[in-house]
Amino acid sequence: MVTYLEAGSAPLKNTGQIRLYDEAAFEGMRKACRLTATCLDELAAIVQPGVSTDTIDRFVFEYGMDHDAIPATLNYRGYTKSSCTSINHVVCHGIPDSKPLREGDIVNIDVTLIVDGWHGDSSRMYPVGRIKRAAERLLEVTHECMMRGIAAIRPGARTGAIGAAIQTYGEAERCSVVRDFCGHGVGLLFHDAPNILHYGTPGEGVEMRPGMIFTVEPMINLGRPHVKVLSDGWTAVTRDRSLSAQYEHTIGVTDNGCEIFTLSPGGLDRPGLPA
Numbered sequence: 295m296v297t298y299l300e301a302g303s304a305p306l307k308n309t310g311q312i313r314l315y316d317e318a319a320f321e322g323m324r325k326a327c328r329l330t331a332t333c334l335d336e337l338a339a340i341v342q343p344g345v346s347t348d349t350i351d352r353f354v355f356e357y358g359m360d361h362d363a364i365p366a367t368l369n370y371r372g373y374t375k376s377s378c379t380s381i382n383h384v385v386c387h388g389i390p391d392s393k394p395l396r397e398g399d400i401v402n403i404d405v406t407l408i409v410d411g412w413h414g415d416s417s418r419m420y421p422v423g424r425i426k427r428a429a430e431r432l433l434e435v436t437h438e439c440m441m442r443g444i445a446a447i448r449p450g451a452r453t454g455a456i457g458a459a460i461q462t463y464g465e466a467e468r469c470s471v472v473r474d475f476c477g478h479g480v481g482l483l484f485h486d487a488p489n490i491l492h493y494g495t496p497g498e499g500v501e502m503r504p505g506m507i508f509t510v511e512p513m514i515n516l517g518r519p520h521v522k523v524l525s526d527g528w529t530a531v532t533r534d535r536s537l538s539a540q541y542e543h544t545i546g547v548t549d550n551g552c553e554i555f556t557l558s559p560g561g562l563d564r565p566g567l568p569a
Contacts (some may be wrong), residue, residue: 296488296500306344308479308486314505315481319412320546320553323481323507325410325413326363327544327555330407334358334418335560341420347379349400351390351401355476358407363538366406366413366484373528378404378417383529385472385538386512397423400433402540406484413480415509416556417542418563428516429537433468433565436539443492443510447502447545447552453490454498460512472513472538474521474530479508480544503551511542 301313315323333354340353353378358365365376380388380402381395383435388402395401404417439460446455464471477490488500492512516538522530532538538539546553
């Protein structure tokens with residue numbers, strides 16, 4: 295049975311209970327998420343052919359330090375980087391390294407900055423130079439999947455409505471939805487209840503209530519949905535080597551819908567814009 299509780303009375307660990315945050319918490323999340331979104335905006339000018347993902351990661355670390363924020367992934371369960379950089383057929387959790395990006399690559403950059411204890415979690419796709427139309431279309435479909443999922447968020451609906459909206463659109467566009475990873479509760483914890491599946495039916499999942507905060511972060515493949523995790527224990531790739539894309543926003547459920555905390559201040563979080 296799902297239980298909900300006021301976040302202020304909850305222990306600071308994932309107990310499986312769903313936290314309901316108040317307006318002060320929403321304001322804390324706005325601040326953290328705004329900083330993450332601004333960091334992702336700044337990266338748009340940095341992602342170019344010849345630039346290594348280590349360079350990108352160093353920027354994220356320094357940006358956080360310069361703004362009194364801590365990258366949540368740094369030393370998280372042994373992870374040693376300040377961001378995840380997932381290129382082409384890498385689905386998620388790609389580890390930054392010294393290899394340069396190449397013309398035509400697509401890369402997802404996933405950043406979570408902690409500000410005053412609050413976790414601002416977001417990711418975007420960046421084209422590296424000129425990309426092929428198939429890759430461009432994948433970015434467009436994936437972003438639309440996320441936004442359709444977000445449009446399904448309202449009090450009284452179930453989280454399955456989010457997954458249903460994503461799956462219906464993605465599969466109608468002849469793409470596939472990754473099932474091995476999901477969105478998650480977020481706030482004072484990096485990963486919390488509930489899990490947000492990116493597939494399903496509207497009647498499934500838990501009831502959404504005002505005060506819930508979670509991510510919507512679909513991973514969409516041009517090929518089949520199956521993935522595998524490499525020997526480093528982190529990097530997930532498509533089994534058929536097809537291209538994969540992901541977009542992620544952090545969302546708060548409100549009395550009459552939802553608030554997207556991680557919208558780009560510069561309007562740079564949609565595909566088709568210069569990067």
